[in-house]
Amino acid sequence: MSNEHDSDSIEEKIRQARLVRRIVLTVIICIVALVIAVSAGGYFYITSALKPMDENSDETIEVEIPIGSSSAEIGRILEENGIIKNGTIFRYYVTYKNESGLQAGTYELSPSMDVNEIIDTLKEGTVIQEPEITFTIPEGTWFEDIAAIIAEATPHQEEDIMEELDEDYVETLVNQYDILGEEVLHSDVRYALEGYLFPAKYDYMEENPPVTAIIEDMIERMEEHVLRYSSQLEEKELSYHELLTLASIVEREAQKAEDRPKIAGVLFNRLEKGMRLEVDPTVAYAIGEHRYMTSYEDLETDSPYNTYRYEGLPPGPIASPGAPSIQAVVEPQEHDYIYFYARPNGDVIYNESYEEHRKVQETYRSEWKEAR
Template sequence: MSADDKKGKKEIIREKMIERQGEAKVVRKIVLIVAIILLISAAAVIGGGYFYINSALKPVDPDNDKPKQVEIPIGSSVTGIGNILEENGIIKDGRVFKYYVKFKNEAGFMAGEYELKPSMNMKEILDSLKTGKVMEEMAFKITIPEGKQLEQIAGIIAEKTDKKPEDVLKKLNDKAFIESLMAEYPELLTKEILAENIKYPLEGYLFPATYPFYKEDPTIEEIVKVMLDKTSSVVKEYHEDMEKRKYTPHKLLTMASLIEEEATEKVDRDQIASVFYNRIDTGMPLQTDPTVLYAHGEHKSRVLYKDLEIDSPYNTYKYPGLTPGPISNAGVSSIEAALVPAETEYLYFLATSTGEVLFSKTLEEHNQKKAQHITNN
């Protein structure tokens, strides 16, 4: 190859390198421009979202004090209440209302006929819904605390309605009544509640809450349906989480009830849930004392070794996995723990006399804590 040919090739290579460098510069400019555009767009979206949410939390019309009659049906979910308020022009956006309520951890909204104004701010609206400032005067209310069992709930209903507890309980377990409820609430009350080993079909399904009644003498059927409406609305809020875990309402309420019965005010329920799930995953029985007491049908402060011998599918010392059904009514915090447990390696927990719950990874560690906090008490 001659010197001229070599020189020509070098020139060609040099020209191509210059061309590639030019292309690279163009590409870098394009990438930079696109990145700037994306950043500006993101900033615009975030800024726009902030201003939108801020605007949605303000009164619809600060100058409009004309009251509107707004009905909040019994059993309405937060989503449902938000939609009703938006449709009536009391708030600007039902979705913003929903997330605001969850962010503020607000609860305890009461059903009824309200007089609300477009000039009201979000706090005034929430306060009205929580204090029950309704047009129609309430005849009485029934409060069902968390962790109550069906026999106890029957007693509460009886006390408020001048009925005998045994008559209320009999109605709550009447087969024809149960089947009529199953037809009315097919997504909530499935055939699982009529399984052979179920003690009470409606156990765990009467949601803990305060229920206002505007009639002096509602029937047991009417009272139960109000409570089932509430349970149904709560369970629907967690539909997506239930699908992820492949949970039916029955299985969810069963797990939640076990968590509810073991929880104290000083413990995070999601950690108790983690122990139950870890035990199930490793094939260990749950061995939770409240299930033994439920099997015996009695309440007492301490479970004895002889109590553990009862042959019942509700006895989680003898039978692995969950109980056939709920053993009490669980609140929202226990339901959420059942769906989103903490990620731990704990296999044991121990409740002390002060209400503190101690968690352990091994049996040896658990026994040490038991000797220190229980045996010596």
């Protein structure tokens, strides 16, 4: 009797095991099918977005691309005029293809054109009007100085510009741009958008462009330069915020192009060894004054931006880095240097030991006093 009971129990367990396997297999098949369906759907949607809106259309539409428009703005304008299906996909496609030189002007475009034809047309350009407002943000400029440059070129007051870019506004930008994360809202960060405004020449056809439009143009240009390195940053386990923080230090330290990847290499070497970065531009930023020469008293400034007192990276960027400094951080030069000394003439001397570095300091420190 017991044997029969045991036999029935075993058979029941076998049936249950088979049932569980069927359920698991069914679930796996459903998940795989769903992933394939979503991937296929995404692929076909993107492919469709790159094709003509209507390849049989004979219609031409006059489209105006303002001076200084980013690829994101151009995509939005093309979508609004019915030339392309999706402005966001256009923007990412331009970044993926590393296309540049899209020019402002008035164009006759057709829904029968695919994205590549549109890009080629925009690269050819048209005769354009002179801008009403133009200004240039130099590489390595502080956020406060950017506000001053905008105020000088436009009817906006510097104080109004600073007030308009408050935390509530920045929070909306965090949800809008990939490169902006919650780090910019940290209490230690002096200005949330420091380092995120791309240094370049900006032109506007309007006499009084909104402050927010100007700022968003700058962020969009920075995003175009940064997003192209997304896969490399993922491999290096480096966030956009960390990238721009390091790039801003490189920007403020290097005067010559060949020194940017070398200095970036020094910064990474120091971080890997758990050493403080000890770079003078962070001290100037901590003080809030541009310093031609850093004093011993300056080094005692108690600020999270002072890399002589605190380990690791400062809370955020200390200036707006240009494209070469960003690239230098993504592709730093590999070497064993952990010290560098910048001379007033722009030359940089690199060393592997502190003793060698101190000798260089003693040899050339008088140059800074004479250069003042």
